[in-house]
Amino acid sequence: MLLEIQNLTKRFGGLTAVSNVSFGIERGEIIGIFGPNGSGKTTTLSLIAGILKPTSGAILWKGRDISTLTPFEVAQQGLVKTFQNPQLFPELTVVEHMRIACHLHIKRALGLGRLRTLFGGLPADLEQTLSRKIDEMLELCRLKGQRNDEAGALSYGGEKMLGVAMGMVCDPELLLLDEPASGLGHDEITNLDAVLRDLKSHGVTLCIIDHKVGFLGRLADRSIALHHGAVIATGTTADVLANDAVIAAYLGKKHA
Ligand SMILES: Nc1ncnc2c1ncn2[C@@H]1O[C@H](COP(=O)(O)OP(=O)(O)OP(=O)(O)O)[C@@H](O)[C@H]1O
Ligand SMILES: [Mg+2]
Structure with a gap:
């Protein structure tokens, strides 16, 4: 198992945003995470990426608990998360954003020696590679x-x-995508669908949150549904989407 989440819980004061969540991700899979607004999807991915610290539970990456690592250390392990709303610098270009995202490579290649690059630029071979x-x-x-x-x-x-490209330039083994399709038009979704399939064929394992049942239904091999912070269904995406508890969570009990 590439990633194994065991009994993960996150409380914010009196609110339990993630409640005793357990699931695993195998290498090469596309995993979907469904759930209505406020069901704990973003919090779950933020815990995995080290952005939030769990109240309790374990996050095993290739068998090792990473729940105390910083987001940078988690990314260095090959686990990268994109954001629901990418916070970009409007006046910087696409390629300049990509350069910033290369920080992980520069730190890995040069260590503290990277401070010298403030004056002399990057060594030519590293420049070319990046x-x-x-x-x-x-x-x-x-x-x-x-x-x-x-x-x-x-x-x-x-x-x-661009948020996806910045995540990908860090060479992730597992890319966690927080609602990549939200707010996109039909053509943009078709484009995203093709990009994500290409990422998979590049050997990247994907864990994707989305509300768009059609989009993620086509893409994900397996899915997990959350409601009020807890797992209410797991299995093939088709089974999860047909599950009565999942339909009730989205549409109310009457429709289930
Ligand atoms: N930093 C925080 N402090 C306090 N409460 C928080 C914090 N982050 C999230 N929450 C609460 O935790 C619950 C789960 O939030 P989360 O953002 O994980 O939901 P979500 O499933 O991603 O929802 P959405 O579909 O709207 O993005 C919500 O009730 C939210 O208000
Ligand atoms: Mg969210």
Whole structure:
């Protein structure tokens, strides 16, 4: 098992946002996470990515508990999360954002020696490697034509895709995507669908939150449904979406 979550709980004061959640992710899978607003989806992924610390429970990455690591240390292990609303710098270009996201590579390659690059720039071989990697990820995420556009000029779909490209440039083994399809139009969703399938064929394991039942229903091999912070169904995506408790959580008991 690549990732194993055991009895994960997160309380904010009196509110239990994630309650005793357990599930696993195998290498190469696409896992979907469903659930109505406020059901604990983002909190679960933020706990996995080290952005929040669990109240209790374990997060095992290749068998080792990573629940005390910082987000940077978690990313270094190969586990990267994108954000529900990417916070971009409107006046920086697409490629400049990609350079910022390369920090992990630069730190890994140069350690403290990277401080010298403030004056002299990056060593030529590292510069070349990063440029190649950035071009590859922009191509994969269909952003090559916009590489020199300012982030402020991107459509919402373009912004979200840049968030995915920035995550991908960190070389994740597991990419956690928080509602990549929300707010996108039909064509942008078709594009996202193709990009995510390409990421999978690149060998990346994906865990995707979404409300769009059709979109994630087509994409995810297996799914987990959350309600009030707890797991109410797991299994193949088709079974989870047909589950009475899941339908009731989304539409109310009458419809189930
Ligand atoms: N930092 C926080 N402090 C206090 N409460 C929080 C915090 N983050 C989330 N919550 C609460 O925890 C619950 C779960 O929130 P979470 O953001 O995980 O839901 P979600 O399933 O991602 O919802 P959405 O579909 O709206 O994005 C909600 O009741 C939310 O208000
Ligand atoms: Mg959320």
